[in-house]
Amino acid sequence: MPQLNGGGGDDLGANDEMIPFKDEGEQEEKISENVSAERDLDDVKSSLVNESENNSSSSDSEQAERRPQTRADSESYEKARDYFSEALRRQQDGGLFKSPRYPGYPFLMIPDLTNSYLSNGSLSPSARTYLQMKWPILDCSASAGIKDSRSPTLGHLSNKVPVVQHAHHVHPLTPLITYSNEHFSPGTPPSHLSPEILDPKTGIPRTPHPSELSPYYPLSPGAVGSIAHPLGWLMPQQGQPMYSIPPGGFRHPYPALAMNASMSSLVSSRFSPHMVTPPPHSLHQTGIPHPAIVSPAIKQEPSGDNISPSMHAKSPVPPKKEEDKKPHIKKPLNAFMLYMKEMRAKVVAECTLKESAAINQILGRRWHSLSREEQAKYYELARKERQLHSQLYPGWSARDNYGKRKKRKRDNKPDSKPEDFSIRSKKQCLQYLPSEKRCDSPASSHGSMLDSPATPSAALASPAAPAATHSEQAQPLSLTTKPEGRMHHHFSLAGKPSGSSSSSSSTSSSSSSSQPTISLPIGTSGSQPTTPILTRPIPFTSLHPSMLSPPSPFHQAALHSHHALFQSQPLSLVTKPTE
DNA sequence: CGGCCTTTGAAGATC
DNA sequence: GATCTTCAAAGGCCG
Known part of the structure; x- marks a missing residue:
């Protein structure tokens, strides 16, 4: 069960003692991983080659039969509903989401309008970076061509993307569209679009503190719609709903500024006019629609036989019917x-x-390479998500989705x-090997602090210079076998503290039993055996103090240069044989 | 066209 | 309590 915030100080999540952290074992791994971004892809590839585990895929296909359905339609529907749901959800969310979730629509982040300044006057970290993050796809394929292995930073893409910033600058707590999908269908503003939001705990409406508002205000659809992007980057890409603009999607009647951050973001991201009255089945028993609710038609099993026992247990009603009606x-x-x-988009x-x-x-x-703080933000966000989820669906259980x-x-x-396995894995390897063997890896592998600066100022300060972390991209990827692949997973499972939040602490010691705290040291324990052995010294960045604290622009800069140095150094990985 | 692949984390299930 | 299993997102690939 989601831990309810024990009355922490400020709105939920203030004291997140529950934030799980991976243990040091990973730290070690992290270190090695941080060495070079090139390894990201490299390792990926190699691991694919050397997967130490078999994927006897689909040994059981008993459930293979799924009712064919119009995915697009159902999905679309689902998403639309999700947005509406989220709108409501956020309304109740109160302080849960201090950080606005970006809707997933970069176009909402028009720099001029976003002028997103934090309450303290500083520029929101994500204000400008957001754009980049969500629009990297602008030209993925093209980027490949454009990409210079030596300096394939986003900066190069900038010729296509007007505003390019390191995605990592995005505040981790930026709105993450959970439960569903990014469908942009704003519409008639719901009554709840008032600055007032409900405190999830008390249920008492309150006005969000400025600090709770989105640091970077996503433009309201309407506002955005009026802005014609010279590059046409507004155009949906890859047909992903995320970037698609549903009919009327941009005609949001409400001025962006009229909404508070959370509202605007949620509205822009999910609210859809036609969602005002979501189908009955999308409503939870509580009557509250939620993005997590998916049309039953979407993922339901063809028939009752597929329903897991648990489902049966839970719902005596004929499975099929239940399924149909049960969102x-x-x-x-x-x-x-x-x-x-x-x-993802960034990568x-x-x-x-x-x-x-x-x-x-x-x-x-990259996740592993993130600093504790960085991860903590996501953990916190996730925790809040769970909290909210549990509030919205008190009776819901993960098992409900089983099967x-x-x-x-x-x-x-x-x-x-x-x-x-070996055969298969190799095959897959090929599969995952892009024609182009390099990935301009984004940075992050060097250390999260680099990737997600507390403020974009550093990056912004030197637009010419690619995001610090991107520099590593210059390193060509080299395929090295890395048996780790599955193994890692294996280890993780083994060492997984399970119930406890600090799962994946693979092997490490742990602390796990108790709640992990943010003040984790860097070089603790460590020995994460699963990863490749570095033949090169570990970059100090991995051990940089900033790991323990939010990165400052200075750190960024310093690290940046440091990375530059490292970039020139070739990396070589020695794979450690899997046992 | 449905499922697999892949990742981590959470939670349920099982032992 | 430890371990295992399932699901969450996502999109290309494969049978």
Whole structure:
């Protein structure tokens, strides 16, 4: 169960003692990973080659049969509903989301209008970076061509993207669209679009403190709609709903400024006119629609037989009927998922890779390379998400979704035959190997602090200079076998403290039992065996004090130069044989 | 066209 | 209590 914030100080999450952190074992790994961004992709690739585990995929396909459905339609519907749901959700959310979630629509971040300044007057970290982050895809494929392996930073893309900043500058707490998808369908402003928001705890309406407002105000759809982007970057890309502009989507009647941050973001991101009255089934028993609610038609099983026992247990009603009527409430996104959602676009933009599997591997590494603080932000956000989720769906249980998804099978099952595995993995490797073997890795692998500066000022200060972390991109990727692949997962599972929040603390010691605290030291324990052995000294950045504290522009700068030095150094990984 | 791949984390299930 | 399993997102790839 989501831990309810024990009455912490300010609105929820003030004291997040619950924030789980990975343990030091990872730190070690982190270090090695930080060495070079190139490794991101590199490792990914290699690991794919050397997967130490078999993916006997689909051994069971019993549930294979899923009712064919018009994905697009259902999805669209689902998303639209999600937005509305989120709107309501946020309304109640009160202080839960101090940080605005960006809607996922970069176009909302028009620099001029965003002038997003934090309450303290500083420029919002994400104000400008947001754009870049969400629009990296502007020209992924093109970027490949454009990308200079030596300096493939976003800066190069800037010729296409007007505002380019390191995505990492985006505040981690920036609105992450959870539960669903980024459908932009703003519409008639709901009555709840008042500055007042409900305190999730007390349920008492309150006016959000400026600090709770979005540091960077996403433009209201209406406002945005009136702005014609010279480059046409507003155009949806890849047909992703995220960038799609539903009919009337931009005709939001309400001036952006009229809304508070959270409202505007939520409205812009999810609210849809036609969602004002969501279908009954999308409403939770509480009557509160939520983005997590997915149209039953979308992921439901074809018939009752697919319903997990738990489902049966829970709902004596005929499975099928139940399914049809029962909305699919998605699980709240965890910290990593939130992170992924936020960073995916960036990674995609920087790499030629498009396969999610590969991207996710990179993201996973980056995740590990994030500083505690950085991760903490996501953990906190995730925690709040869970909180809210539990509030909205008191009766919901993760098990409700069991069996609603096709089985993933595999997972570290050693039983699978090695041979098969090897064959398959290699095949996959090819699959994930982009024609272009390099990925302009974004930075982050060097250390989160680099990636997500507390403020964009540093980056902004030197527009000419690519984001610090991007420099590493200059390093060509080299494929090195890295047995780690699955192994890592394996380890993680083994050492997973399970119930406790600090899961993946793979192996490390841990502390896990108790609540991990942010004040984790850097070089603690450590020995994370699963990762490649570095043949090169670990960059001090990995151990930089800033790891323990929010990165300052100075740090950024310093680190930046440091990275520059490192960039020139070739990296070599020695794979450690898997046992 | 549905499922797999891949990642971490949370939570339920199982032992 | 420890371990295992499932699901959450995402999009290209494969059978």
